[in-house]
Amino acid sequence: MDHRPARLAPGLYFVATPIGTARDITLRALDVLASADVLAAEDTRTLRKLMEIHAVPAGDRPIIAYHEHNGPKVRPRLLAMLAEGKSVAYASEAGTPLVSDPGFVLAREAIAAGADVTAAPGPSAVMAALTVAGLPTDRFFFAGFAPAAQGARRSYLESLVAVPGTLVFFESPKRVGKLLTDMAEVLGGTRQAAVCRELTKKFEETRRGTLQDLAAQYAGTPPRGEVVVLVDRAGAEAAASDDEIAAALRDHMAEGSLKDAVAAVSAAYGRPRKAVYQMALALAKGD
Numbered sequence: 347m348d349h350r351p352a353r354l355a356p357g358l359y360f361v362a363t364p365i366g367t368a369r370d371i372t373l374r375a376l377d378v379l380a381s382a383d384v385l386a387a388e389d390t391r392t393l394r395k396l397m398e399i400h401a402v403p404a405g406d407r408p409i410i411a412y413h414e415h416n417g418p419k420v421r422p423r424l425l426a427m428l429a430e431g432k433s434v435a436y437a438s439e440a441g442t443p444l445v446s447d448p449g450f451v452l453a454r455e456a457i458a459a460g461a462d463v464t465a466a467p468g469p470s471a472v473m474a475a476l477t478v479a480g481l482p483t484d485r486f487f488f489a490g491f492a493p494a495a496q497g498a499r500r501s502y503l504e505s506l507v508a509v510p511g512t513l514v515f516f517e518s519p520k521r522v523g524k525l526l527t528d529m530a531e532v533l534g535g536t537r538q539a540a541v542c543r544e545l546t547k548k549f550e551e552t553r554r555g556t557l558q559d560l561a562a563q564y565a566g567t568p569p570r571g572e573v574v575v576l577v578d579r580a581g582a583e584a585a586a587s588d589d590e591i592a593a594a595l596r597d598h599m600a601e602g603s604l605k606d607a608v609a610a611v612s613a614a615y616g617r618p619r620k621a622v623y624q625m626a627l628a629l630a631k632g633d
Contacts, residue, residue, distance in 0.1 A: 479576045
């Protein structure tokens, strides 16, 4: 006998899944997973395990893998099922679909095809990190993963210097130390920040401090597990005029090297290191 809840209306349902603790899933998400005609997942093994934990039977329903590598091939199949009037539930590997997962193109094409698109909201690493970081949440910018190459990463960070809100990044634990070091130099070492690790899991940890302090803590000591890095917006010091920056550079250059002066002023005023360096060169040439 089929004990599934009442059949869902036709359409595409994006289901948020736990980022750690399995009990964080919502009752509505379980209803959707139990009722949908078709199940799609970024990782079918993870979805099957989650459904087993919560005693949600898959029955004879198809469970289709949909991820960044097979998207172009699988998307037409899912869209065809929607066109047939079926309900399709898509679950990311962990967290909220469309946040650093391949669901965006599926959502866009489903909308273009006239299908109803619905969210069954729930766990999100971004929101969990904002909750525990202790940084302002009135405005924030999700910056995703920064580029792996240092040059591209620094350029990316420079584009975010003036964003008037808390910055939220995902990062590989192997690159957290390098990211924090570049952040301290590009965004300013005195900015407040937080590194959240293993959110909602047994070994959850949040370290808070300035970018400079956190960079020192993680230098050569990569953390374990999933990581979210948050950085406060630039403080009032970032609004300092060019004349004030130039005066500070002259003072530091009188006492030490141009390189040390740039590092000190960039960190103190939250200005991009590249811009401060160009200003210091101009001052050294007497421009």
